[in-house]
Amino acid sequence: MSDQNVRVNPIACEAHGLCAELLPERIRLDDWGYPIVDPAPLPLGLRKNARRAVAACPTLALLIQKTTRARSVPAGPPLARGAIDRDS
Amino acid sequence: MSAAASDGLRLAALPRGLPRLLAGYGRDGRPVDLDSHLDRYGPQPRPGPGLIAVLEQSGLQGRGGGSFPTAQKMGAVASRPGRPVVVVNAVEGEPASGKDRALLRYVPHLVLDGAVLAAEAVGAREAIVALGGAPEIEIAALTSAIAARARRRLDRSVHVRAVSAPNAFVAGEETALVRFIDGGPAKPTFTPPRPFERGVGGAPTLVQNAETLAHVALIARFGPGWFRELGTVDEPGTALVTLSGAVSHSGIYEIELGTTLEQLVGQAGGAAEPLRAFVVGGYFGGWLDASAALPLPLLDAALAPHGAALGARAVIALPVDACGIVETARVARYLADESAGQCGPCVYGLDAIADALGRLARRERDGRRIAALGRWIEEVRGRGACRHPDGAARFVASALDVFADEVDLHLRGRCSGRNRMVLPLPAKEPTR
Numbered sequence: 001m002s003d004q005n006v007r008v009n010p011i012a013c014e015a016h017g018l019c020a021e022l023l024p025e026r027i028r029l030d031d032w033g034y035p036i037v038d039p040a041p042l043p044l045g046l047r048k049n050a051r052r053a054v055a056a057c058p059t060l061a062l063l064i065q066k067t068t069r070a071r072s073v074p075a076g077p078p079l080a081r082g083a084i085d086r087d088s
Numbered sequence: 089m090s091a092a093a094s095d096g097l098r099l100a101a102l103p104r105g106l107p108r109l110l111a112g113y114g115r116d117g118r119p120v121d122l123d124s125h126l127d128r129y130g131p132q133p134r135p136g137p138g139l140i141a142v143l144e145q146s147g148l149q150g151r152g153g154g155s156f157p158t159a160q161k162m163g164a165v166a167s168r169p170g171r172p173v174v175v176v177n178a179v180e181g182e183p184a185s186g187k188d189r190a191l192l193r194y195v196p197h198l199v200l201d202g203a204v205l206a207a208e209a210v211g212a213r214e215a216i217v218a219l220g221g222a223p224e225i226e227i228a229a230l231t232s233a234i235a236a237r238a239r240r241r242l243d244r245s246v247h248v249r250a251v252s253a254p255n256a257f258v259a260g261e262e263t264a265l266v267r268f269i270d271g272g273p274a275k276p277t278f279t280p281p282r283p284f285e286r287g288v289g290g291a292p293t294l295v296q297n298a299e300t301l302a303h304v305a306l307i308a309r310f311g312p313g314w315f316r317e318l319g320t321v322d323e324p325g326t327a328l329v330t331l332s333g334a335v336s337h338s339g340i341y342e343i344e345l346g347t348t349l350e351q352l353v354g355q356a357g358g359a360a361e362p363l364r365a366f367v368v369g370g371y372f373g374g375w376l377d378a379s380a381a382l383p384l385p386l387l388d389a390a391l392a393p394h395g396a397a398l399g400a401r402a403v404i405a406l407p408v409d410a411c412g413i414v415e416t417a418r419v420a421r422y423l424a425d426e427s428a429g430q431c432g433p434c435v436y437g438l439d440a441i442a443d444a445l446g447r448l449a450r451r452e453r454d455g456r457r458i459a460a461l462g463r464w465i466e467e468v469r470g471r472g473a474c475r476h477p478d479g480a481a482r483f484v485a486s487a488l489d490v491f492a493d494e495v496d497l498h499l500r501g502r503c504s505g506r507n508r509m510v511l512p513l514p515a516k517e518p519t520r
Contacts, residue, residue, distance in 0.1 A: 009278045009473070010278075010430070010431035010432065010433060010434075010471055010472055010473050011277070011278050011430045011431055011473050012278070013431070013432060014432075015432055030433060030436075030437070030467050031436075031440070031460075031464075032432060032433075032436040032437075033432075034432040034433050034436070034471070036467060036471070
């Protein structure tokens with residue numbers, strides 16, 4: 001079974017904050033109420049709560065995505081990804 | 089900005105040494121027209137899809153900031169179903185950079201050759217050249233260069249056209265550019281899909297920086313071995329650097345990758361006054377202390393241990409009597425205002441960071457906000473649809489590190505600068 005994690009579409013997100021209520025194990029809110037999402041894989045025991053959080057988001061901004069183990073990162077705030085994206 | 093002038097060398101066989109991209113550009117300051125271009129380089133070769141393997145051997149990496157392997161990017165587009173589109177990215181929203189615009193202005197046919205080569209390599213029939221915030225006259229010059237090629241049917245089945253994108257920092261981000269070309273605002277989109285999957289009009293789209301394509305035009309003619317004669321094994325070739333600040337001659341310089349910052353400054357006539365620090369990589373890059381930075385080779389491999397990257401190769405020299413905190417506060421405010429306004433963490437986070445830095449710069453004793461600054465910098469990273477917050481956070485974080493003494497001074501109500509402003513920012517209100 002592949003890993004899953006939660007991810008937010010920051011363009012769609014309007015800081016309703018329900019996700020942090022429903023999935024505090026992975027989501028906390030910043031000073032303005034926007035979610036800070038821990039991209040660590042969801043253990044089986046958290047997947048139901050994650051699905052509930054996804055369903056509860058009024059702007060459909062929360063997603064569950066499949067990941068590979070190589071991409072998972074340790075718990076904590078999202079890590080800096082460094083590189084810039086203007087190119088090519 | 090003045091470009092490095094050429095020595096006007098004639099090509100008997102392979103062009104040697106520097107400059108490569110700017111070789112055709114003479115001291116008269118006039119753009120290289122199609123005849124002079126063809127005289128110098130000969131007709132454009134037509135390797136078609138074979139170009140991708142040649143580029144892979146060359147090791148060419150994108151010159152727009154991401155340093156992504158060009159062959160890999162082209163291969164990804166070529167392997168998608170559907171007829172691809174090529175976008176030449178010369179939007180260059182970075183205020184400290186002027187190289188892509190200069191290339192299109194002075195050696196447009198080198199870039200256009202590369203665009204058509206790339207189109208033929210991936211099977212595209214349309215190449216769209218996007219300039220950012222360019223005056224009418226530059227668009228007109230580019231359009232007439234395109235028309236001159238069309239009259240001679242130089243580009244066969246590839247249709248080339250120019251578009252004028254807004255002069256906004258994020259307009260050159262590739263999803264923003266695709267969205268703009270499709271008639272939307274020049275603002276990034278949520279990914280996936282990335283443009284190579286679904287870009288202009290839904291087609292797989294190769295968004296390639298203008299300088300990258302100019303290198304492609306030369307590699308197609310002279311080969312990957314020639315390209316690798318300069319630079320290092322991992323970062324081969326030459327690159328354009330936009331150098332400004334406290335140097336004798338600001339301008340655009342073509343360097344061999346691996347040239348030290350000291351050599352680059354030497355090429356620009358040396359420092360105009362004693363230096364305190366450098367911005368390397370533009371406003372998505374970072375600050376480096378001058379004495380630490382000068383001996384460093386301009387290579388990602390050499391800069392990475394210092395937390396810096398070459399990015400779009402904009403370099404700014406800060407003199408000793410300018411204040412790094414004041415300068416960083418100006419840039420932080422600019423970057424916050426240039427947020428596309430779509431993602432909460434970028435809108436509110438960058439604004440808070442810019443506000444706190446502004447207070448620090450003005451030596452206001454506001455411990456609460458300044459204490460939160462470090463946390464906000466960490467928290468905004470990775471939380472936008474694009475990397476705008478990441479780039480801004482990196483720039484500010486490097487300032488707090490390099491100018492730690494100056495931060496202390498400001499907290500005690502003093503400043504070592506003489507209230508001068510060095511870092512280039514757009515004079516007027518930017519267009520969104």
